Amino acid sequence: LESELRNKHIDWICNAKVDKVEAGMMYVTEYDENGQEKKKHELPFKHSMMLPAFKGVDAVFGIDKLTNPRGFILVDEHQRNPTYKNIYSIGVCIAIPPLEQTPVPTGVPKTGYMIESMVTATAHNIRAELDGKEPTEKGTWNALCLADFGDTGVAFLAMPQIPPRNVQWASRGRWVHLAKIAYEKYFMRKVRKGISEPTYERLTLKAMGVMRLKK
Numbered sequence: 001l002e003s004e005l006r007n008k009h010i011d012w013i014c015n016a017k018v019d020k021v022e023a024g025m026m027y028v029t030e031y032d033e034n035g036q037e038k039k040k041h042e043l044p045f046k047h048s049m050m051l052p053a054f055k056g057v058d059a060v061f062g063i064d065k066l067t068n069p070r071g072f073i074l075v076d077e078h079q080r081n082p083t084y085k086n087i088y089s090i091g092v093c094i095a096i097p098p099l100e101q102t103p104v105p106t107g108v109p110k111t112g113y114m115i116e117s118m119v120t121a122t123a124h125n126i127r128a129e130l131d132g133k134e135p136t137e138k139g140t141w142n143a144l145c146l147a148d149f150g151d152t153g154v155a156f157l158a159m160p161q162i163p164p165r166n167v168q169w170a171s172r173g174r175w176v177h178l179a180k181i182a183y184e185k186y187f188m189r190k191v192r193k194g195i196s197e198p199t200y201e202r203l204t205l206k207a208m209g210v211m212r213l214k215k
């Protein structure tokens with residue numbers, strides 16, 4: 001990402017907190033790796049965009065043993081809440097502990113294929129419970145992404161998404177931009193038809209070693 005920003009003459013500041021925003025000016029404090037204040041920035045802008053930190057929804061916020069302090073749902077390796085065993089949780093709303101301490105707190109990224117693997121595991125586990133068995137399936141939490149940069153892009157595969165990883169691969173080029181356009185059309189068609197994982201998709205990904213469920 002840094003190399004792509006450099007190519008497009010875009011500056012960046014890491015480990016920073018936004019102190020306040022005024023019309024045309026953003027005030028940002030940068031921190032060093034020990035979390036000590038390093039530099040204050042005044043950033044003039046004509047157009048700005050902010051992504052606020054994720055948090056859980058109000059409906060579940062603060063329910064003891066269901067959510068963490070940020071309102072994300074606690075799950076075990078089978079996507080089931082350890083306390084309320086009739087509650088499964090999937091997607092961006094689940095609590096994943098941070099991998100390491102960072103100067104400014106950050107969340108663990110969650111991506112589409114990773115979430116699909118959670119969904120598949122959950123569907124199998126609920127079926128098992130309906131049949132009077134214990135849940136056994138675990139999602140692989142692999143990340144398979146096409147990151148589109150507008151005219152080019154980066155494709156990457158991280159297995160599993162959260163380190164330590166067994167596979168870490170990335171490739172860059174215009175083909176990724178075109179592949180993302182094609183993928184969108186393919187994905188929307190799949191959703192309209194109600195097929196989450198056609199056989200040819202499953203077999204192709206399997207040949208690449210990418211599967212939704214842990215063996």
Ligand SMILES: Cc1cc2nc3c(=O)[nH]c(=O)nc-3n(C[C@H](O)[C@H](O)[C@H](O)COP(=O)(O)OP(=O)(O)OC[C@H]3O[C@@H](n4cnc5c(N)ncnc54)[C@H](O)[C@@H]3O)c2cc1C
Pocket residue numbers: 090091092093110111112113115144145146147148
């Ligand atoms: C800008 C951006 C780019 C991304 N790019 C990629 C990428 O290239 N590849 C990738 O793999 N991942 C990407 N991701 C991540 C991926 O999109 C998300 O991780 C994934 O969509 C999360 O799926 P989800 O089902 O958990 O939640 P969501 O997709 O957010 O689905 C939640 C749904 O719940 C609905 N909802 C919310 N509240 C209520 C309510 N009270 N009642 C009823 N419905 C409600 C919402 O409208 C929404 O449709 C990106 C995310 C963002 C924000």
